[in-house]
Amino acid sequence: MRFALGGLLIALALGCSSAETAPAEQAVTQPSTPQTPDAVVAEVGGRKITMKELDDRWQSMDPAERARVTQLLYQNRRNILDQMMGEVLIEQAAKTAGVAVEKFTEEETAKRLKPVTDGEVRQFYEDNKDRAQGRPYEQLADQIKAFLNSNRQQQARAVLVDDLKKKAGAARVMLDPPRIPVEISNDDPYVGPVTAPVTIVEFSDYQ
Numbered sequence: 001m002r003f004a005l006g007g008l009l010i011a012l013a014l015g016c017s018s019a020e021t022a023p024a025e026q027a028v029t030q031p032s033t034p035q036t037p038d039a040v041v042a043e044v045g046g047r048k049i050t051m052k053e054l055d056d057r058w059q060s061m062d063p064a065e066r067a068r069v070t071q072l073l074y075q076n077r078r079n080i081l082d083q084m085m086g087e088v089l090i091e092q093a094a095k096t097a098g099v100a101v102e103k104f105t106e107e108e109t110a111k112r113l114k115p116v117t118d119g120e121v122r123q124f125y126e127d128n129k130d131r132a133q134g135r136p137y138e139q140l141a142d143q144i145k146a147f148l149n150s151n152r153q154q155q156a157r158a159v160l161v162d163d164l165k166k167k168a169g170a171a172r173v174m175l176d177p178p179r180i181p182v183e184i185s186n187d188d189p190y191v192g193p194v195t196a197p198v199t200i201v202e203f204s205d206y207q
Contacts, residue, residue, distance in 0.1 A: 063180075070178040081175055086161035093164055105157070112156040112163075116148045124148060 035041065037052035058066050094104035121144050125137045132140060165171060184190075184199065 067178070067180055070180075074175075074178050078173075078175060081173065085171060085173075086157070086164075089161060089164040089168060092168075105160075108160050109153065109156045112159045113152055114156075116145055116152060120148060121145045 035051045037050065037055070039051045040048045041051050041054055042049040055066075090105055091101055093108075094101045097104055099107075121141055122137065124144055125132065125140060190199075
């Protein structure tokens, strides 16, 4: 909860500055096609360097960072995918109910929405008072309430999507999570048959 108010205050500050100063021009870029492992990403002195070579070098030099970036990319894709799947379920439910998507979403979300109380606004302020930069509760109360209301709206929509998932049955997600190959030598200790379909690797901080 402490981070949330900081984000709120930063968002408010950025909102004010962006309203005052607009960029003179914006660069327009075309979306790029993902490069395959065999794609040539550089050529120097007649030597071609492929994407696979680049990734292999990154893996050997900084495996932790490569794993972090790969996981972050997957998580962002999964978050957007979940959002898109929720939109499909809402659109189908609205069509079945014979109402517009916006009206269906508003009505069904309202049924699951828990109003924000003044006590919750006050408690949020007290919990994050160190990030208020000396501003009193009265100055931030309306902004905090709007912020909490926005969070409640998102939570209510998430509950709606969960309810629709239960009615629609099992959903299929074919987005593969990142998998990092781990080399295991014959001398490494193990439990279970060598032919087991899954190998669980335990890392230790001890050398």
